[in-house]
Amino acid sequence: MTLLYKLENVSKIYSQRKVKKLVLNQINLAIEKGKIIAIVGPSGSGKSTLLNILAGIETISCGYLYFQNQLWNQLSLKKQLQYRRNYMGFVFQNYNLIPNLTVKENIELGANVVKKRISIAYLLKEMDLEIHKNKYPYQLSGGEQQRVSIARACAKNPLILFCDEPTGSLDGENEKRVLDLLKKINQKRGTTILIVTHSIFVTSIADIVFQMENGKIGEYSPFR
Amino acid sequence: MMLLLNVLKEIKEKKLQTIIIILFLFLSTGIYTSINLALDVLENQYYQYLKKQNVEDISVGFSSSIEKTLKRLSSQNHFDYEVKLSKEIKEKNYYYKILPYQKNIRINKPYLLKGRFPQHKDEMTMLPQFARKHGIQLGDLYSIDKKEYKVVGFAYASDYIYPLFHLALPFYEEEKENIIYVTPWEYQMIKGEEEISYSIDYQEKVPRAFAVKINDKGEIEEGEGSLKIFSLKGIPFTLNTLERMTRIGKLQLEFATNRLLASFLLFLLLFLSSCFLFMATKHQLQRERRQIGILKALGYSSSFILISYFVYPILCVGIGGILGYYFGTFLSPFLIKIFVGSYLLPLPSTFHNLVYLKICLFFPFVFLSFSQFFLTLFVIHKKVIFLLQPEKHIKKTFSYLHRFFSIFPFSFRFRIIFTIRSLGKIGLISIFSFLSSLFIIFILVGIDLFDILLKQTFSASYQNIVYFNQIETKRYSSRDDYILSLDTTFHGNTITVLGIDVINHYSRLKDDKNKDITEKLEEKNSIIINRLIKQKYSLKQGDFLSLTIGGEKKYYHIVGITKDMVGSYIYRKREYVNEDINLVGGYNQIRTNDNSYDRLNSISQTYHICDIKTNFKKEIDRFRLFLSFIMICFFSLFFFLLLFITNIIVEENKKLICLMKVFGYSDKKIEKMVLRIYIPFLLISYFLAIPCMIFLIKKGLHFLAQKMNFSFLITLSWQKILIGLLLIFIIYFSVLFLSKKIFSNMILLKGE
Amino acid sequence: MNYCIRTTNVGKEYLVGKEKRKALKEISLDFKKGEIIVILGPSGSGKTTLLNVLSGIDKVTEGTIYYEEKNISTFSERQMTKFRKKYISIIFQKYNLLENLNVYQNILMGKGKEKGKSEINEIMDLLELKDKRRYQIKQLSGGEQQRVAIARAILKKPKVLFCDEPTGSLDERMGKKILKYLVMINEKENITIIIVTHNPGIALIGDKIILMKEGTIYSEKTTKIRMNPEIIPWG
DSSP, X not given: OOEEEEEEEEEEEEEETTEEEEEEEEEEEEEETTOEEEEEOOTTSSHHHHHHHHTTSSOOSEEEEEETTEEGGGSOHHHHHHHHHHHEEEEXXXXXXXXXXXXXXXXXXXXXXXXXXXXXXXXXXXXXXXXXXXXXXXXXXXXXXXXXXXXXXXXXOOSEEEEESTTTTOOHHHHHHHXXXXXXXXXXXXOEEEEEESOGGGGGGOSEEEEEXXXXXXEEOOOO | OHHHHHHHHHHHHTHHHHHHHHHHHHHHHHHHHHHHHHHHHHXXXXXXXXXXXXXXXXXXXXXXXXXXXXXXXXXXXXXXXEEEEEEEEEETTEEEEEEXXXXXXXXXXXXXXXXXXXXXXXXXXXXXXXXXXXTOOTTOEEEETTEEEEEEEEEEOTTXXXXXXXXXXXXXXXXXXXXXXXXXXXXXXXXXXXXXXXXXXXXXXOOSSOOOEEOTTSOEEOOSGGGGGGGOTTOOOOOOHHHHIIIIIHHHHHHHHHHHHHHHHHHHHHHHHHHHHHHHHHHHHHHHHHHHHHHHHHTOOHHHHHHHTTHHHHHHHHHHHHHHHHHHHHHHHHHHHHHHHTSOOOOOOOOOOHHHHHHHHHHHHHHHHHXXXXXXXXXXXXXXHHHHSOOOOOOTTHHHHHHHGGXXXXXXXXXXXXXXXXXXXXXXXXXXXXXXXXXXXXXXXXXXXXXXXXXXXXOOSOOEEEEEEEEEOOOOOTTSEEEEEXXXXXXXXXXXXXXXXXXXXXOOOBOTTOOBOXXXXXXXTEEEEEHHHXXXXXXXXXXXXXXXXXXXXXXXXXXXXXXXXXXXXXXXXXHHHHHHTTOSSOEEEEEESOOGGGGOTTEEEEEEHHHHHHHHHHHHHHHHHHHXXXXXXXXXXXXXXXXXXXXXXXXXXXXXXXXXXXHTOOHHHHIIIIITTTHHHHHHHHHHHHHHHHHHHHHHHHHHHHHSSBOOOOOOOHHHHHHHHHHHHHHHHHHHHHGGGGGOOTHHHHOO | OXXXXXXXXXXXXXXXXXXXXXXXXXXXXXXXXXXXXXXXOOTTSSHHHHHHHHHTXXXXXXXXXXXXXXXXXXXXXXXXXXXXXXXXXXXXXXXXXXXXXXXXXXXXXXXXXXXXXXXXXXXXXHTTOGGGTTOBGGGSOHHHHHHHHHXXXXXXXXSEEEEESTTTTSOHHHHHHHHHHHHHHHHHHOOEEEEEESOGGGGGGSSEEEEEETTEEEEEXXXXXXXXXXXXXXX
């Protein structure tokens, strides 16, 4: 059981116009490699901030953050960027596909950032997107767009896939398809998947579920 | 109201853009107001002066039969005439014009600035400029022709508003030239070259702009208005209109051209600011599409929403326009001082003119609202459902391009797609780059225009030019150059024919490439013209010119063009010019380094080259100031345009850049793929702008050559071109560098 | 006045590229005043399109829609906007708030006048927004923004309230709370509420459940009693 991430007493404080807000409050968290982890919680509980911190996009106010047993703060910015480039993939709630690029090109954008990548044709096939190859995002439904987004994130074969409310804009059927896809990626490639969500449905594919409330995190029993 | 608050908050967000637009408005209205107000005041002063001092409408040379004719005509045609006497004295290096002062002068009344006019025979009044330069106070003594006079007053001669004594002395030298009034009986005593003419002044209202046509024969052709009366046959007279026109009317040309400039600058700056606003609004509307849809869905009417978009231009116009107007009124007295500086016109006091305030508010408002109105209208009337959905950026035709480019690597494809996704943006960026390139090229050309002119014109190796009263044949030192100089008219203008020896020391004729072409004058009917003549009359080497030298009209062959650009000079072999006037070995000018000629009695004048150079520099200093001002304006425009372009590029791609950063693209790679795609357009615009600007400048110089007696040589070396390119890139990359800070916020990627 | 909505043979057709797509086919419905209607269906079934045409932000290509005696399918854009201002409120899936204003000001946009300060306070209390009164929209999380949108929609006490996936970005607790409030408002002010969702549990709080499939009405059920939002199954 290798740990991808380890957080010790991590806190994050935002200060906005003299008001200081404690967004993350002494988080202790261990993320195992190869698992599907879900973090649920009401809106405003700090889930997205946690995601930003794990991705290295935001800095922590205090505590320790370890990535693959290395202290993140001690890594140079260049190294941090390198890690993010090579090891992390991102899926957003509103897909964030580039409207001027076709499906294939959107995936290429994700793949182009590294040298070693998965063949795009293969990805398209795997995720059932081959018929949409040359279409533009506006021609696809929400579910299809999200699948493109996932393909884009996976194109560089990351160690961990961060998903911020991936099914928030999708209906039941599409939600199921997306979750199935994520599960497939996890099983086939061993990609660690971290999903931040408020949908209970998502927890059905998770190995471990954490609950967040008011900046604090605790374990939650897996829901089957 | 809530909507107003929304707009005000938007303004807070777009502080830089608002400041730039207000600055442009401020500059444009300020410049426009200051120039126009100054001109208003000056013009008012000028015409009042002309009226009060009863300045002549026209003058005619003296001949015996004219007096009778004038008397007869004057009662018929309601004009007044008066004899004008003046004597010229050249003493040392000073040049005096002596005029008799009578209390009952009707036409061209002198204007007293200080003191009083002479009443006794040892009193005089002189020009205040001359007095100032020599520290002469009221009550001091001054001597002319070995006689001492007491200076009792300072006055202007009202028909010498621009003190051009004659065309041989094209520039007014304050410390050398003086206009002096003495009592009429003292005037009789003074020895000097006398000029007699009649000044004619119409009593009824006559258009002040002269319209005289003098044909090649020196005859007056049917002019407009009052001059028709003089086309009666059988009256021999000479009309010195050119000189007098310059003395009185030169200022009018300035009025016209400066007003034109003011309007040009106003509209140019307004156009640019409305372009800015257009782009910014387009951008804003793209972002606010949803918002507009929401407002409509909430039930707010289209017209209500439209009105809220006008708050911004009204605010900008209000601030920029009003501030600009007041700045202009503040600035105009200084401008007046600068204008009046080289003219003999009493300094007027300024006044306000609220018409300009209205102009300063009206035109900017029209320009700014234009873009707002059309853009907003276009968006607002769409159906709510369209507004709520994100815009579909793809035009179907471009999808073919995607397939076409599929063989290229991804980075390249990506850049192409991003570049062509919006032709409008490419167009705008290209136009703005083109405009800013035009400006920077103008500056690069203009920056040493005067220095080159000075260098080219005053590269002579001789120090002195000695003028003789009449044509001499006695030879002095063989180390000097002997020149025969004759004036003739060409197309109504006076030009000087210089007869030079082919073998000479100081007067080598060189063309643009610095090749010596003096030998070409050996050809029998050859002439060599200078650059000014070439530009003024659009001539070229090989053309034939018909000139009247010594009374005979002949065709001359242009065998070369010299590089000097000051003065209208045509060169011919001295021997041939002598032949034309039936002389042998004649000359009336010597170019030498020798100072000993001053002792000769037959000398009329000696010019020292360094003096001419100094005076020339002074004359063009004003012009240079003006040019510098234009260059500063242009540079700011250049700078802001580039700033704006790079800002657009960064703003448009904020979300994409953020996404790419999250994906792990390095800053460098992002720059390469997203931010540098417009560089080819910058380059193309720059290189296209070079020939365009050169063409425009050449046209301008051609126009200039017509009006003035000097012209410029345009140089744009490859070093200059590189400097311009470097400047563009420095600004471009500085802005990109400064905007890197905004890129790493993931919040941008969250909500849509 | 008994505001009821009646649609007769409503159809909506539009172009996707070169193809014509029929999003709605022969929809005939009848809503009574004060009803809570829930429209269910998978994505692509046309439920959002139906909501768009019913609320007037899109126009039908066939058929008529009557609000009592008024035929809104013949209204011009301007007339529709006026009508909407008076009688209709819409809550969108993507909140659609004005980013430059704060929470309080956004809610105020719903009514357009400063009157009714107490009403705003009451609504803000209920949606737990009181302490976020001066926050900028950008500072709020997704769920908080949705609450603001709902507050804005309810402020003017419309006759009909349309809700397009109102609980889409909310967790169970907040989602149920929203539904409770919607029910309360319906009971208090007799506002007709039409909810479009893919969450079948929500359908149970309504009077009428309409199932849509591929642009047509698959089934139409009238429930005998409304279920309390707190106990509905979620997901």
